[in-house]
Amino acid sequence: MKPLKSIMKSQDKRNVKIKPCEECGKNNEHYDLYIDGEFKTRIGSDICFSCQMKKEDEQIRREARESRINARIAKAKNYSVIPFELEGVSFQDYKPENQTQKDAYDLSVKFAKGEMDRTTLFFQGDTGLGKSHLSYCIHQHYINDRKASIFIDLPSLLSEIRSTYGNKNDWRARTQDDIMNALKEADLLVLDDIGAEYVKPDANGYESWAADILFQIANSRQGKKNIYTTNFTSRDLTKKYGMMSKRIISRLMNNSKVIKVEGKDHRLKGLE
Ligand SMILES: [Zn+2]
Incomplete structure (x- = not known):
């Protein structure tokens, strides 16, 4: 049996930079993600996670509103x-x-x-x-x-x-x-x-x-x-x-x- 530690992959952040979120201005972390010592991806966007969630919520609400309007127009046409x-x-x-x-x-x-x-x-x-x-x-x-x-x-x-x-x-x-x-x-x-x-x-x-x-x-x-x-x-x-x-x-x-x-x-x- 392999020791547990060798199954779990090691993750580490490198080149960490702190940039303010473009929406709320709060500190927002950017870094390179390494797994088992190998570069995987660059993490972090211009806006922070909570602002991203807020934007997605707004998008969903906007789409729901649009589809309600479309339904009303279609009904009237009918x-x-x-x-x-x-x-x-x-x-x-x-x-x-x-x-x-x-x-x-x-x-x-x-x-x-x-x-x-x-x-x-x-x-x-x-x-x-x-x-x-x-x-x-x-x-x-x-x-x-x-x-x-x-x-x-x-x-x-x-x-x-x-x-x-x-x-x-x-x-x-x-x-x-x-x-x-x-x-x-x-x-x-x-x-x-x-x-x-x-x-x-x-x-x-x-x-x-x-x-x-x-x-x-x-x-x-x-x-x-x-x-x-x-x-x-x-x-x-x-x-x-x-x-x-x-x-x-x-x-x-x-x-x-x-x-x-x-x-x-x-x-x-x-x-x-
Ligand atoms: Zn933000």
């Missing part, structure tokens, strides 16, 4: 419905043709950059004047800033919610609560085309189911960033939503900048 004609459009593509359109453009850019104190933009005007176009650009700007933004038109949203009623037994399927929570949690909600939904009116002639959902959404979005667009006047909306209309409109309009866009439908120009 709940968005982007119309085909808006895919890829940008602020540069918007060509204002009159002062109201120029104002709409300027305010949209301001809102996208977070330079507006109002929480909500409320676009009103006929179809084809670029309300959705500008809203989409703001939505895209948010995503580029790594924020969670949902873009959806109210008719699609309502039919999405209605479709959840049919799959109550499927635990994997999206529920109304999932949708409402996603809308609530987003950094920005673009709710396009309010009033364009076709919903069967109730006995009083009002669309109370749609009105109730719209109210819940508007309520859950108080104090958050929103863009609402509609082709309707508030008088039209009042007719549509009946009893709830006052409360809905006041929630939608709360802390908002109303932008009335006027002009001729961009998309019909070729037909004139």
Whole structure:
């Protein structure tokens, strides 16, 4: 049997130097490690061991934060419905043709950059004047800033919610609560085309189911960033939503900048 001492390797430090850690300034040892009299490696870095650990911790926390942000962005994307004609459009593509359109453009850019104190933009005007176009650009700007933004038109949203009623037994399927929570949690909600939904009116002639959902959404979005667009006047909306209309409109309009866009439908120009 070999004596224990010959199995254990001898380690020794040579050329020991003390340098201050670049982070905390504490003394930090550097040396050449020799094993059994043979040079093995140089030990010591610019920062001390405890600063290295701290940096690794920060890195792990940073990565966890990033993956949480990525998950929120992906979730918002999952709940968005982007119309085909808006895919890829940008602020540069918007060509204002009159002062109201120029104002709409300027305010949209301001809102996208977070330079507006109002929480909500409320676009009103006929179809084809670029309300959705500008809203989409703001939505895209948010995503580029790594924020969670949902873009959806109210008719699609309502039919999405209605479709959840049919799959109550499927635990994997999206529920109304999932949708409402996603809308609530987003950094920005673009709710396009309010009033364009076709919903069967109730006995009083009002669309109370749609009105109730719209109210819940508007309520859950108080104090958050929103863009609402509609082709309707508030008088039209009042007719549509009946009893709830006052409360809905006041929630939608709360802390908002109303932008009335006027002009001729961009998309019909070729037909004139
Ligand atoms: Zn240190």
